[in-house]
Amino acid sequence: MTAALEEDRAALARAAEQEERVLSGLPEPADRSPGQRAAATAAIDAARDARCAFLDAHAEEVYEELTAGRTRRLRLPELAAAAAAAFPGLVPGPDRLAREQARQQQDKEGHEIDIGIFFNRVLHAPRAGDHLLGTMLRPTPRALGLLAEFTRTGTADLGSVRMERRDGVARLTMCRDDCLNAEDNRQVEDMETAVDLALLDPGVEAGLLRGGEMTHHRYRGRRVFSAGINLKALHNGTISLVDFLLRRELGYIHKLLRGLVTDEGPAWRAQPIQKPWVAAVDTFAIGGGTQLLLVFDHVVAASDAYLSLPAAQEGIIPGASALRLTRHTGPRPARQIILAGRRLPADEARAIGLIDEVHDPDTLDLAIEGALQRLRGAAVVANRRMLNLTEEPLEAFRRYMADFALHQALRLYSIDVVTKVSRFTTASSPTSERPQT
Structure with a gap:
């Protein structure tokens, strides 16, 4: 554990607290005015910039701490939960995710994007990413x-x-x-x-x-x-x-x-x-x-x-x-x-x-x-x-999945996805290629 990591951990927590102060003062995402949506976006972007900068500097150190020097095998949800506890503001905790999951996709804040950022940086870090891939290849x-x-x-x-x-x-x-x-x-x-x-x-x-x-x-x-x-x-x-x-x-x-x-x-x-x-x-x-x-x-x-x-x-x-x-x-x-x-x-x-x-x-x-x-x-x-x-090659897969983690998270919360999914779930045309499920 380095002094730089501790200093940056505290700065990250402060950035996340500022984001939370802004969001907690606003209505639910679906009820926000254009001005309120702009304020929420600015607060979220600032916090995500801080998360990205923190992980760009410390991804390997973060993973080492969470896995006790790569001696613990933490699967994806366990690793995210450990990160939420050890690094406040880095990723949403289980309670916040549970509240998000209770909402329809169009009504969510999009906190999973922060998890996408986390796994993007972890998988791009060679030692951490290889260890995580190996963990996920173990029997459940x-x-x-x-x-x-x-x-x-x-x-x-x-x-x-x-x-x-x-x-x-x-x-x-x-x-x-x-x-x-x-x-x-x-x-x-x-x-x-x-x-x-x-x-x-x-x-x-x-x-x-x-x-x-x-x-x-x-x-x-x-x-x-x-x-x-x-x-x-x-x-x-x-x-x-x-x-x-x-x-x-x-x-x-x-x-x-x-x-x-x-x-x-x-x-x-x-x-x-x-x-x-x-x-x-x-x-x-x-x-x-x-x-x-x-x-x-x-x-x-x-x-x-x-x-x-x-x-x-x-x-x-x-x-x-x-x-x-x-x-x-x-x-x-x-x-x-x-x-x-x-x-x-x-x-x-x-x-x-x-x-x-x-x-x-x-x-x-x-x-x-x-x-x-x-x-x-x-x-x-x-x-x-x-x-x-x-x-x-394993490295090619690791690099692909690093970018997939972030870009798939962004797609999940895109306006076009929400609109298209709503159309698919209500469409009744028998000629549609996509079977209605």
């Missing part, structure tokens, strides 16, 4: 608590994801039939638990992800892979920057790609636990569903399925797609897909490298089993590890 306490039962029975019902181990394959079925497998905080929690269990169970050699049968009136009895982010949850203010948008990328999706870090085995040969993964796409993979496919080793799709990344329509950043999509499709198609919302029928998606096989729905099950069998060779895991290291 929930998965460790369920592991013995899953290993014994080969089944688990996690709520929005069901699991079955059969013939050495962990078969994960997304079963949010109420919303076409549109993701929210709950599904991210369940998906990370499921991925952890599949990777930890020694009886699992490969993993399969597929959507279950829906009860939605437009897709009743049909399997659906994913409708992407749950826009109703976003409109209602319950999509969290930390527990959804950051945890999703740094948690289960990164684990699908990079594996699971544990302390088992001799240190000299320590490697993440990795297994090959197959995705099976029925009906559609929209938004986050298509993002998921970019980290799978093999993707099989029904001939009547389609893919899309409607980022321009929703107004938010489509996860790590900007990092990963170009290596599948090349730069021009990637821009058409992300910037213009180009929709890809299964055959077209296969032609540009997003899908490996396309089959009639009646023969899809057989194709899935064939793909799983081909990925169960003894050298598959070692070779997928080397391919992934080449295609996506």
Whole structure:
């Protein structure tokens, strides 16, 4: 701990107190006059300038203090809560975040942007960022608590994801039939638990992800892979920057790609636990569903399925797609897909490298089993590890996620996002590409 850190910590607290004095004297965000909104913006900007300057000078020191010299493993929400306690004014505390989450997105103050600033600086700091990535690749306490039962029975019902181990394959079925497998905080929690269990169970050699049968009136009895982010949850203010948008990328999706870090085995040969993964796409993979496919080793799709990344329509950043999509499709198609919302029928998606096989729905099950069998060779895991290291170096991912943390937070509170999400949640046109969830 340095004198400069202590002096700057006190200055940061004073800047945050000034921001709080201004905001506490104003009406709720939705009720402010133009002049009051300008006053709030000026106060918030001044405090954020102070936060950025503080972290630019001390990000590594802050992380060292919060993690006791990188001896403590704090996941995203734990790290943010520790920062709020140890550095007053740096990030909003749990109580403030809880009050914010109780509001609709359009009525929030936008305190999550300060968390975006925090993780932006932490991830850009090499030692801190690498340690945080490693922490997020460790199994969750929930998965460790369920592991013995899953290993014994080969089944688990996690709520929005069901699991079955059969013939050495962990078969994960997304079963949010109420919303076409549109993701929210709950599904991210369940998906990370499921991925952890599949990777930890020694009886699992490969993993399969597929959507279950829906009860939605437009897709009743049909399997659906994913409708992407749950826009109703976003409109209602319950999509969290930390527990959804950051945890999703740094948690289960990164684990699908990079594996699971544990302390088992001799240190000299320590490697993440990795297994090959197959995705099976029925009906559609929209938004986050298509993002998921970019980290799978093999993707099989029904001939009547389609893919899309409607980022321009929703107004938010489509996860790590900007990092990963170009290596599948090349730069021009990637821009058409992300910037213009180009929709890809299964055959077209296969032609540009997003899908490996396309089959009639009646023969899809057989194709899935064939793909799983081909990925169960003894050298598959070692070779997928080397391919992934080449295609996506850890440093490149860390730098991308640093900027994603801030810019996604800014997009969450943009006027156009709030307007678009409200339109999606009330639209009823059956011709809209985005299924209404």
